Structures are given as structure tokens and as C-alpha cells.
Amino acid sequence: MRPLQSWRRRNRGITLGLFALCLAAARCLQSQGVSLTIPQPNINATVAQDILLSVEYSCHGVPTIEWKYTSYWGMQKIVEWQPGTQANISQSHKDRVCTYDNGSIQLFRVGVRDTGYYTVTVTEGLGSSQFGIIVLHVSEILYEDLHFVAVVLAFLGAVATVLISLMWVCNKCSYKFQRKRRHKLKESTTEEIELQNIDC
Numbered sequence: 029m030r031p032l033q034s035w036r037r038r039n040r041g042i043t044l045g046l047f048a049l050c051l052a053a054a055r056c057l058q059s060q061g062v063s064l065t066i067p068q069p070n071i072n073a074t075v076a077q078d079i080l081l082s083v084e085y086s087c088h089g090v091p092t093i094e095w096k097y098t099s100y101w102g103m104q105k106i107v108e109w110q111p112g113t114q115a116n117i118s119q120s121h122k123d124r125v126c127t128y129d130n131g132s133i134q135l136f137r138v139g140v141r142d143t144g145y146y147t148v149t150v151t152e153g154l155g156s157s158q159f160g161i162i163v164l165h166v167s168e169i170l171y172e173d174l175h176f177v178a179v180v181l182a183f184l185g186a187v188a189t190v191l192i193s194l195m196w197v198c199n200k201c202s203y204k205f206q207r208k209r210r211h212k213l214k215e216s217t218t219e220e221i222e223l224q225n226i227d228c
């Protein structure tokens with residue numbers, strides 16, 4: 029009887045051990061599943077720019093990448109693809125989106141309406157997935173641009189002022205010079221006349 033009991037106990041112990049091992053492996057797999065990095069989660073852009081929504085994922089298998097767009101007007105799917113295959117781009121973004129193998133997408137000629145939240149989901153075959161969000165803000169014209177224009181205008185104004193004062197000084201100088209020359213010319217002619225008079 030005794031050896032049988034101890035054998036059963038040992039058997040139960042082994043089963044428990046195996047179960048724990050399986051759990052640990054599963055947890056390990058899950059944590060190793062997909063990782064996703066987003067270097068720039070906030071992007072400010074101006075109208076008509078081309079914007080790269082840059083992400084980078086890592087996982088073991090070939091994942092499915094999906095981008096969604098959320099704004100005041102609701103949520104819509106932009107694109108879904110597996111790296112190395114043709115991307116399925118939604119009608120709303122046809123000809124405006126380009127996909128990269130690292131999961132990034134590029135939006136061409138953004139408008140104010142493209143302002144919103146862009147959610148990327150990377151799903152691996154085993155079912156583990158990660159998602160990330162990029163906030164894009166598209167404005168008509170940046171304050172910095174106006175600032176730049178103002179600085180350029182001020183610079184041009186300063187250059188114009190300097191040129192105008194230079195011209196004024198030159199004009200004054202040449203006028204004085206001409207007057208002096210005329211004066212000298214007059215003096216010499218009167219001298220000549222006087223000389224001629226003496227000659228006579």
C-alpha cells in the first residue's frame with residue numbers, strides 16, 4: 029500500500045509541476061508577444077504637409093497591422109495589412125496612404141480634417157496584440173510661419189531704409205560736388221575774361 033501512495037503523491041507533484049511550467053511558459057510567451065514603440069506620439073502639422081506616423085514593432089511571427097482614425101466625426105478604418113503583402117486601404121484614404129514594413133504609415137497632403145487620434149494595433153497570430161495612439165494636429169498656418177514672415181519683412185524694411193539713406197547721401201554729395209565744380213568753372217571763366225580784357 030505504502031509504495032503506491034507515495035507513487036501517487038509523486039505523480040501528483042509532477043503533474044502540478046508540469047502545470048506550473050506550462051503557465052510560466054504561456055506567461056513568458058505572452059509577455060514576449062508583441063512590443064510596439066512610438067517615438068513621436070504627438071505631431072503638429074500644417075495643411076498640405078506629408079506626415080509620417082512612425083511606429084516600430086517587434087514580434088516573432090508575421091503580424092497584422094491595422095490603423096484606425098478617430099475624430100469628432102467618428103471612427104474609421106484606414107488600412108490593414110501584413111508586412112510583405114498588399115495593404116487593404118479603405119476608400120476614404122485611397123491614394124493618400126503609404127505603408128511601411130515597420131508598421132508606419134505616411135499620410136499625403138493632410139488637411140485640417142485629418143486632425144484626430146490614430147490608433148495602430150499590431151496583432152500576432154497567437155492572439156497577443158498591442159496598440160498605440162498618435163495624436164495628429166493639423167493647423168491652417170503655424171504661428172511660427174507668421175513670425176518668420178514678420179522677421180523677413182522687418183529685415184527687408186531695414187535694408188530698404190539703409191539703401192534710401194545711402195542714395196540720399198550720394199545725391200547730396202554729388203549735388204555739392206557739382207556746385208563746387210560749377211563755382212570753379214565760373215571762377216576760371218571770369219579769370220579768363222579778365223585776362224582777355226587785360227590782353228586787349
Ligand SMILES: *[C@@H]1O[C@H](CO)[C@@H](O)[C@H](O)[C@H]1NC(C)=O
Pocket residue numbers: 070071072165
Ligand atoms: C503641438 O502644439 C501644442 C499646442 O497646440 C503644443 O502644446 C505641443 O507641445 C506641440 N507639440 C509638438 C511636438 O510640437
Ligand SMILES: *[C@@H]1O[C@H](CO)[C@@H](O)[C@H](O)[C@H]1NC(C)=O
Pocket residue numbers: 065067080082083084128130131132
Ligand atoms: C519606419 O520606417 C520608415 C521608412 O523606412 C522610417 O522613416 C521610420 O523612421 C521608421 N520608424 C521607426 C520608429 O524606426
Ligand SMILES: *[C@@H]1O[C@H](CO)[C@@H](O)[C@H](O)[C@H]1NC(C)=O
Pocket residue numbers: 105116
Ligand atoms: C478590405 O477591407 C474591407 C473592409 O474593411 C473588406 O470588406 C475587404 O474584404 C478587404 N479586402 C481584402 C482583400 O482583404
